[in-house]
Amino acid sequence: MGHHTCCNKQKVKRGLWSPEEDEKLINYISAYGHGCWSSVPRLAGLQRCGKSCRLRWINYLRPDLKRGTFSPQEAALIIELHRILGNRWSQIAKHLPGRTDNEVKNFWNSSIKKKLISDGLSDLATFSNLINPNVSFEGFWSSLNTNPNLIPAAQQDQVYIADPSSILQGFNHGDLKADQMNYIHVNLAPLPPPMPLLLDTPSYDSPSPLGCYQPQHQHVLKQEDSTLSNNGAAPPYYTGDHHEVINTKITLPLDDDPLMVPMMPKLCEIINGSMPYSSSVAHEVDPFASFSCSQSGSTTYPLDPNVLTNQMEYIDAIMSALPPSSSSSSSSMSLSSSLSPSSSSQFVVNHNLPSTSWDP
DNA sequence: AACCAGTACAACCGCGTCTCA
DNA sequence: GTGAGACGCGGTTGTACTGGT
Known part of the structure; x- marks a missing residue:
C-alpha cells in the first residue's frame, strides 16, 4: 500500500x-x-x-457533470449495459452523458446490486420489473412462451449451453470475455440461425473490421468536447440543457477493443423478434417493448434482421427507446425523435408503460 | 441528546496500458 | 527494444450523512 x-x-x-x-x-x-x-x-x-x-x-x-440522483431510465440503462459489458464502468458511463464511471460504479454497488440480491432474482428478471413493475417475472417469462419466434416453451428449460463459444463461432463474432460468458445462457437460449450480413443495404456505411455495418445518421449526435473523445469514436454526447442532439454518425469502439463482445443476439432482440428470420422491411426496434407487452397488450413481433447487428447499436437502441428522463439532461431521446425519416416502426406494441420511480 | 447501523459517495490504491525519450 | 513516467480503470476504503432506537 x-x-x-x-x-x-x-x-x-x-x-x-x-x-x-x-x-x-x-x-x-x-x-x-x-x-x-x-x-x-x-x-x-x-x-x-x-x-x-x-x-x-x-x-x-468538471462542468459537464450532471450530478443528482439517477433517473429510472438511467438505472434501467445501467442494468442493461452492465448485463452486456460487465464491470466496465467507463464503457457504461460513456452512454450516460454527465455521469462518471465512479458515479455509475457507486450507484451500482450501493443501489442496484443490493436490489438485485435482495430480490433474489436474476438481473434479467429484475430488469423487467424495473421497466414495468406491473409485469411479474412470471408474466414476463410467459411472454417468451407466446412469442412465435421463440422456441417452444417445453424447450425453455434448456437454457444452458455447455459450450457457448461454439455458438458464437457460428455467428462469426469472435471471443467473449470470461465474465460475460455468465450471461450466455440467457442470451443465447432460443438460438436463431446465424445472422446474415446485409452487404448492399444502401443506408449503411462500409463494414467495420468485425463485419458489422454501421447505420448512418440513425442518431444525430454532437460531440461537444473534444477532450472527451474516445479515440475518435463518438459516444452520444448531448447538448446540455437543450436536450438536443445534433450532428454526425455513430461510430463503434469495437475496433480497438478485443474485449468488447461483438454481436450476440440479445434477449430483447429475441423477445421482440428482431432476430433474423425474414422480412426485408427495415424497422426501428423498441428494446423495451417486450417488457411491457406480456399481459393485455396486442403485440406484433417484428421479424427483421436489418437492425441491431452489434451491441453498440443495441445500446443505442435502448437509449433511443428510453423516454425522456425528468431528472436527466437527456441521455435518452424519445423513440419517435430517434426514428430516421426512412424507417418507420413496423411493429405494434401497446406499451402501457406506467411511470416508474427508482426506489432502491 | 447520544449512540448505532446503514447508506451514499468521495477519494485512494494498485495495476495495466500507453507514450516517449 | 526498453525503461520511466503518465494516464486510465476498476476495486476498495474512508467518511459524512441520515434515520432509528
Whole structure:
C-alpha cells in the first residue's frame, strides 16, 4: 500500500477536498487546461498529487457533470449495459452523458446490486420489473412462451449451453470475455440461425473490421468536447440543457477493443423478434417493448434482421427507446425523435408503460 | 441528546496500458 | 527494444450523512 509515485516526491494532502482547493483547481484548469496532470498541483498551488487532482476534476468538478440522483431510465440503462459489458464502468458511463464511471460504479454497488440480491432474482428478471413493475417475472417469462419466434416453451428449460463459444463461432463474432460468458445462457437460449450480413443495404456505411455495418445518421449526435473523445469514436454526447442532439454518425469502439463482445443476439432482440428470420422491411426496434407487452397488450413481433447487428447499436437502441428522463439532461431521446425519416416502426406494441420511480 | 447501523459517495490504491525519450 | 513516467480503470476504503432506537 504505497502512494502514487508522484506523491512520493513531496508531502501531499490527502482526504476530502476543501472548497478552496476546488476553487484553485477550477481556476487553473479553466485558464490553462490540465495539460500534464503531474504538474497541475504545483502550477495550481495545491498540495495534492496530480492523480488526486485528475480524479477530483473528472469525478466532481468538471462542468459537464450532471450530478443528482439517477433517473429510472438511467438505472434501467445501467442494468442493461452492465448485463452486456460487465464491470466496465467507463464503457457504461460513456452512454450516460454527465455521469462518471465512479458515479455509475457507486450507484451500482450501493443501489442496484443490493436490489438485485435482495430480490433474489436474476438481473434479467429484475430488469423487467424495473421497466414495468406491473409485469411479474412470471408474466414476463410467459411472454417468451407466446412469442412465435421463440422456441417452444417445453424447450425453455434448456437454457444452458455447455459450450457457448461454439455458438458464437457460428455467428462469426469472435471471443467473449470470461465474465460475460455468465450471461450466455440467457442470451443465447432460443438460438436463431446465424445472422446474415446485409452487404448492399444502401443506408449503411462500409463494414467495420468485425463485419458489422454501421447505420448512418440513425442518431444525430454532437460531440461537444473534444477532450472527451474516445479515440475518435463518438459516444452520444448531448447538448446540455437543450436536450438536443445534433450532428454526425455513430461510430463503434469495437475496433480497438478485443474485449468488447461483438454481436450476440440479445434477449430483447429475441423477445421482440428482431432476430433474423425474414422480412426485408427495415424497422426501428423498441428494446423495451417486450417488457411491457406480456399481459393485455396486442403485440406484433417484428421479424427483421436489418437492425441491431452489434451491441453498440443495441445500446443505442435502448437509449433511443428510453423516454425522456425528468431528472436527466437527456441521455435518452424519445423513440419517435430517434426514428430516421426512412424507417418507420413496423411493429405494434401497446406499451402501457406506467411511470416508474427508482426506489432502491 | 447520544449512540448505532446503514447508506451514499468521495477519494485512494494498485495495476495495466500507453507514450516517449 | 526498453525503461520511466503518465494516464486510465476498476476495486476498495474512508467518511459524512441520515434515520432509528
